[in-house]
Each structure stands twice: as C-alpha cells, then as structure tokens.
C-alpha cells in the first residue's frame with residue numbers, strides 16, 4: 056500500500072516512505088489556547104486526524120506517533136488573565152494564566168472530541184518545554200545563527216540566507232520588500248525574528264542566560280518536535296496560513312541546530328467566509344461550540360469538511376449542512392445493527408491518494424447504492440464517520456413512539472393539564488418532570504401543549520414512576 060502526499064516543500068505529490076515504519080512520526084501545530092476554537096480551527100484537526108487514521112491503518116495503530124502542541128505562552132492569554140485580575144479575580148497572574156489555558160484546553164478537547172477526532176499521542180504544552188527552548192537558543196547562538204540584543208535573542212536570517220524562504224518560495228529580499236516587518240533598532244536584518252524576549256514584572260517569565268523573559272512562538276514548535284520526535288521525523292502539518300513566517304522560522308531554527316527536521320510538509324487550505332479566511336482577527340467567525348449548541352451534530356460538521364479536498368479553500372453553507380445530515384441519516388439507517396465488514400481496497404487507495412476524502416465519500420455513496428451496508432460501515436469508519444461515539448444525535452425508526460406510548464403520553468399530558476386547571480401546580484410540575492425522564496419533552500404553546508420524544512432520556516417508557 057503506497058501513500059501519496061503533496062509535499063509543500065517540493066510542491067509535488069510524492070510517494071510517502073517512513074524513516075522508521077515501526078514509529079511513523081508526525082507533528083502538527085496546535086492552537087494558541089486563549090479562546091474557543093472557531094470552525095476554521097476544526098479543519099486541520101479533521102484533516103490530520105484522517106491522516107493519522109490512515110497511517111495507523113497502514114503501519115499499525117501502535118506504530119504512529121502524532122504530536123500536536125498547545126501554545127500556552129501568548130500575549131493574548133496574558134491579556135485575558137490581566138483583564139480578569141483587573142475585574143477582581145484572585146490569584147497571581149501565573150495562576151490566572153494557567154486557569155485560562157486549562158479552561159481553553161478542556162473546551163478544545165470537548166469540541167474536537169465532538170468532531171470525532173482521535174486524541175494525538177502527545178499534546179505538549181509550551182510551558183512544559185522552556186528549558187529545551189533555552190538550550191536550543193543557546194546552541195543557535197554558539198553556532199552563529201542567533202544573537203542577543205537588548206534582552207532579546209534574534210535569529211539571524213543572513214546566517215542562512217540561501218535557504219531561508221524556500222518552503223514558501225520567497226527570497227529574503229522579496230520578503231523585506233513585501234512584508235510589513237516590525238523594524239526594531241536592535242535587528243541586524245529586518246527579517247530577523249525573535250526567539251526570546253524580555254518580560255516585565257507584570258508578565259509571565261522564566262530565568263534565562265538573557266534575563267527573565269519568555270520564548271517566541273516559533274522556537275516552541277522546534278523545541279517540542281525535537282524533544283518528542285527527535286532530530287528528524289516524517290510529517291509536519293498545519294494550516295497554510297502558518298507556512299510563512301511560522302513554518303519557515305521553525306525550519307530555519309531546526310536546520311541550523313543541525314536537525315534533519317520534517318521530511319514532508321502538509322498544509323490544509325482555509326475555511327473561508329465570503330472569500331476571506333475565517334479568523335479571530337477579522338471577526339468573521341463562529342465557534343464549533345456555536346454550531347453544536349444550535350443542534351448541528353459533530354458528525355455532520357465532520358462530513359462537510361471531508362467533502363472538500365484539504366488543499367482547496369471551502370466555506371460552510373446551510374445547504375452543505377442539510378445534504379450532509381440527510382446522507383448521514385440514510386447511512387445510519389442502513390447500517391443500524393450491522394457489523395462492519397472489511398475496509399475496501401478502493402476506499403484505502405482513494406484515501407492514500409493525497410487524502411482524497413471527497414473521493415472516499417463518492418465510493419461510500421456507491422456502496423450505499425449497492426446495498427453493501429457492511430462495506431459502507433467499514434469504509435465510513437475508516438474516515439471517522441458512522442462511529443458509535445458520533446451516533447448519539449441519530450435514532451432509528453424503532454425509536455419513534457408506538458401507539459401505546461402515544462396513548463400513555465397523551466393520558467399523562469391531560470392529567471397535567473387538569474392539575475394546572477385545579478391550580479395544583481406542584482402536581483403539574485411533578486408530572487412534567489417525570490415525563491421528561493421518561494422521554495416526553497413537553498412545551499406549552501398558544502395552540503396547546505405539544506410534545507416530542509427524546510429517545511436518549513434516562514428512563515424511556517418507564518411509566519411506573521408516574522403511577
């Protein structure tokens with residue numbers, strides 16, 4: 056089985072070979088944990104989850120290491136903590152920062168679990184690797200690739216000028232001409248970037264050979280990847296918005312430290328809103344949680360993402376949501392109670408062709424059309440659809456109320472109406488609450504009391520609790 060991946064570093068679709076098939080290693084840049092993930096942030100999570108699943112399928116589940124970090128050193132996190140302190144929250148700034156990061160990480164886990172993403176093998180937090188970052192910076196200074204200036208340590212792009220910019224295909228001179236670079240007086244070249252910066256007393260900081268300070272963003276990924284995956288590893292991923300400067304800078308630091316670093320670079324395209332990247336800074340975003348809270352199942356979100364190839368821009372539309380939901384309802388109905396068969400060769404080959412998830416969905420439609428429920432289930436599960444974990448939004452026809460259930464429900468709803476007429480509100484509320492436990496959700500409307508079945512209620516159909 057050959058996996059083909061489009062390597063940004065060469066701009067070609069290449070045959071993937073692993074350095075060590077016993078331990079295939081992948082690093083993906085994770086979120087900065089200052090706020091809820093927006094829908095766009097969900098895209099790389101799903102794309103690299105699909106790659107993780109494919110690698111596990113081909114090399115074996117125990118032979119793949121997937122690292123995705125949490126960036127928990129960031130001025131936006133500091134700001135939320137400072138605001139909380141200003142609003143009267145107790146604790147040191149460090150405590151409040153920790154609290155904010157912990158909270159954001161738990162939201163991130165809950166939201167990404169809802170999209171059916173497997174947890175990576177390791178999820179390092181930048182604050183746990185400060186010593187490794189300092190060691191790497193010292194090494195780069197010793198090798199002549201970095202210099203200290205006014206409490207900052209900067210990477211000297213001129214020390215690696217011929218290679219800097221290769222990934223994104225620009226020369227240092229082009230970058231200077233095109234970029235809005237921060238021109239700090241202590242920079243030797245305007246493209247030099249910060250690896251360490253000083254912290255004032257009201258900011259988090261760590262002791263270092265250059266005084267109390269904190270790391271820049273890029274060195275975090277270089278140091279964590281080195282520590283957890285070694286000098287060289289197979290795949291590095293992230294959104295294409297990170298290609299420059301973040302990935303370019305990771306490469307410069309790691310290569311100049313003498314590491315082979317990543318062999319294949321994969322970048323997902325952006326989720327857009329009216330032609331622009333969905334992003335926090337543009338304010339054109341909604342969160343994954345917003346959608347889930349509005350009743351859009353995580354499985355439907357996942358399906359919509361899989362319908363577009365990862366290297367194409369896409370947007371979120373109501374029409375896509377509807378179609379995804381209708382398809383999933385049909386497939387769930389077809390595969391209910393069915394045991395998964397073998398994953399077809401066609402599915403694996405399609406997926407292995409540069410993660411052609413849209414192609415996989417076409418094959419799944421074909422299997423559904425042929426009535427091959429076992430094959431459909433196995434193929435869908437290969438890309439994380441139709442799994443048990445994602446199934447709780449759907450219930451099968453057998454869950455629609457029987458006549459007997461309907462009669463009972465109507466009877467008790469009438470009892471409640473009578474109780475309300477008698478102004479026996481305690482009794483009315485008792486009946487309403489017991490009905491909810493049984494799975495009868497009622498709402499009082501101007502047209503009278505309406506109800507619907509909630510088949511995931513705690514005690515569906517246990518009428519005894521009302522007698």
Ligand SMILES: Nc1ncnc2c1ncn2[C@@H]1O[C@H](COP(=O)(O)OP(=O)(O)OP(=O)(O)O)[C@@H](O)[C@H]1O
Pocket residue numbers: 084085086087088093095096097098099293294295296297323324325326327332333334335336
């Ligand atoms: N609109 C988008 N579509 C796809 N991927 C995105 C989008 N926006 C961000 N990402 C990806 O999400 C991951 C987490 O990014 P990060 O935490 O830096 O985002 P952020 O700073 O919160 O978001 P923003 O880019 O909106 O300011 C990165 O891999 C990034 O490439």
Ligand SMILES: [Zn+2]
Pocket residue numbers: 083084085276301305
């Ligand atoms: Zn990174």
